Amino acid sequence: MATLGGHARRHKVAVIGSGNWGSAIAKIVAENTRQNPKLFEQDVQMWVFEEQVMIPKESKNYRPGSTPQKLTDVINKHHENVKYLAGIDLPTNLIANPSLEDSVRDASILIFNLPHQFIAKTCEQLRGKILPFARGVSCIKGVDVTRDEVKLFSESIGSKLGIYCGALSGANIANEVAAEKWSETTVAYDPPQVDSRHPTPLGSPSASSTNLAAKGKTSPERAGSIKLQALPEGYPALNHENMKKLFHRPYFHVRMTTDVAGVSLGGALKNVVALAAGFVDGLGWGDNAKAAVMRVGIQEQVAFGRRFFPDSFQTATMTEESCGVADMITSCSGGRNFRCAKISVQKGLSIEQVEKEQLNGQKLQGTSTAVEVNTFLKAKGMEQDFPLFTAVYNILEGNKKPEEIPDLILNEEDDDTKNIKRARM
Ligand SMILES: NC(=O)c1ccc[n+]([C@@H]2O[C@H](COP(=O)([O-])OP(=O)(O)OC[C@H]3O[C@@H](n4cnc5c(N)ncnc54)[C@H](O)[C@@H]3O)[C@@H](O)[C@H]2O)c1
Numbered sequence: 001m002a003t004l005g006g007h008a009r010r011h012k013v014a015v016i017g018s019g020n021w022g023s024a025i026a027k028i029v030a031e032n033t034r035q036n037p038k039l040f041e042q043d044v045q046m047w048v049f050e051e052q053v054m055i056p057k058e059s060k061n062y063r064p065g066s067t068p069q070k071l072t073d074v075i076n077k078h079h080e081n082v083k084y085l086a087g088i089d090l091p092t093n094l095i096a097n098p099s100l101e102d103s104v105r106d107a108s109i110l111i112f113n114l115p116h117q118f119i120a121k122t123c124e125q126l127r128g129k130i131l132p133f134a135r136g137v138s139c140i141k142g143v144d145v146t147r148d149e150v151k152l153f154s155e156s157i158g159s160k161l162g163i164y165c166g167a168l169s170g171a172n173i174a175n176e177v178a179a180e181k182w183s184e185t186t187v188a189y190d191p192p193q194v195d196s197r198h199p200t201p202l203g204s205p206s207a208s209s210t211n212l213a214a215k216g217k218t219s220p221e222r223a224g225s226i227k228l229q230a231l232p233e234g235y236p237a238l239n240h241e242n243m244k245k246l247f248h249r250p251y252f253h254v255r256m257t258t259d260v261a262g263v264s265l266g267g268a269l270k271n272v273v274a275l276a277a278g279f280v281d282g283l284g285w286g287d288n289a290k291a292a293v294m295r296v297g298i299q300e301q302v303a304f305g306r307r308f309f310p311d312s313f314q315t316a317t318m319t320e321e322s323c324g325v326a327d328m329i330t331s332c333s334g335g336r337n338f339r340c341a342k343i344s345v346q347k348g349l350s351i352e353q354v355e356k357e358q359l360n361g362q363k364l365q366g367t368s369t370a371v372e373v374n375t376f377l378k379a380k381g382m383e384q385d386f387p388l389f390t391a392v393y394n395i396l397e398g399n400k401k402p403e404e405i406p407d408l409i410l411n412e413e414d415d416d417t418k419n420i421k422r423a424r425m
């Protein structure tokens with residue numbers, strides 16, 4: 001068999017989602033598959049939740065008198081996602097596909113990039129339709145809460161589909177990344193070694209497998225019954241070097257890590273904090289107030305990771321990587337959660353109303369994450385241990401006012417003595 005740079009096969013990549021960030025990441029990935037033809041098939045499929053759109057006047061593809069068209073047709077004809085990433089040229093090897101099943105056919109790398117509320121249903125539809133040895137990367141910023149259990153979306157996707165799934169998150173406002181303004185991101189990828197002494201024949205569903213929990217990658221409860229299948233012979237290894245080649249661009253610098261929990265929680269929880277930053281900014285309280293909210297927010301992120309993901313979460317990820325403090329700063333400066341919370345206070349509107357009026361179909365993630373995190377903390381009897389997360393929830397519910405944030409997060413016990421003790425730990 002002819003080999004491609006020593007490999008009989010190349011990875012086929014599918015992006016599941018085509019919103020603001022979904023389209024920006026799909027652009028990056030398609031640029032990189034083109035640039036690395038020995039590793040990846042050039043064409044990238046992007047699943048689009050189909051809808052009818054009008055090409056807006058601001059688009060260079062606008063024609064007077066045009067009628068509503070399918071979003072997939074517009075993307076494939078004009079190479080622009082006119083609804084969710086208007087004004088950005090998409091690579092011609094990025095193919096918009098309205099069929100979820102067809103978009104993932106034969107894909108060995110699945111990139112999940114949807115608002116988190118749509119993941120469960122999407123995974124249900126994908127079950128049994130993907131390659132059993134596929135690997136995933138979740139770009140989703142949210143956590144998956146069911147009653148008193150909290151999971152990372154990488155874990156939920158992994159256990160629902162029986163695959164390994166890593167995570168990508170960083171200080172990445174999609175429009176800036178898509179415009180190729182420089183930024184950094186963090187990719188967490190740490191699959192257990194799979195026994196390759198019995199390689200899987202290509203096309204055969206029977207594969208050597210290993211158990212994530214047995215390999216110490218996560219606790220048995222979290223791993224569920226995932227049996228990881230080996231990548232069949234012939235495919236390029238999916239190690240950090242090759243994963244980086246899929247995402248790194250001159251304008252999008254990737255740092256690789258193994259801390260999937262840190263990367264995922266940084267992205268999910270900062271959305272709740274960004275709402276609080278928007279509330280205090282909407283009151284006209286200035287940068288010092290925003291910085292105070294961020295300080296407490298980072299503390300609560302770290303406490304959440306240590307308490308609920310003790311086997312894997314690394315505090316340093318929050319302080320040293322783009323997915324931590326850097327994303328907190330960017331999100332509390334210009335993110336959608338921040339902006340909508342600010343407008344809601346300034347105009348006295350509900351945040352849902354602002355989301356509808358301002359975002360043209362894009363979805364806030366902080367509002368539902370605040371409720372989900374609160375559901376979990378309440379079930380654990382731990383609301384008072386996370387006063388900022390709890391305050392945001394209560395403001396959203398109308399139980400408290402943004403003006404009360406300083407008092408709500410003032411912890412009388414958190415005095416200097418306690419801080420000194422913490423520093424010595
Ligand atoms: N936008 C950003 O700047 C940004 C940056 C980094 C990370 N993220 C994260 O990326 C994830 C995806 O966000 P996004 O910005 O791409 O989405 P978005 O906010 O643009 O949401 C719109 C998308 O949701 C889809 N959608 C609507 N109804 C649906 C349904 N019923 N089923 C499936 N899909 C449906 C739409 O088709 C569209 O693709 C989120 O978790 C977000 O927090 C966003």
Ligand SMILES: O=P(O)(O)OC[C@H](O)CO
Binds near residue numbers: 170173338
């Ligand atoms: O616009 P937001 O608030 O969803 O945040 C966007 C990105 O997550 C910033 O990194």
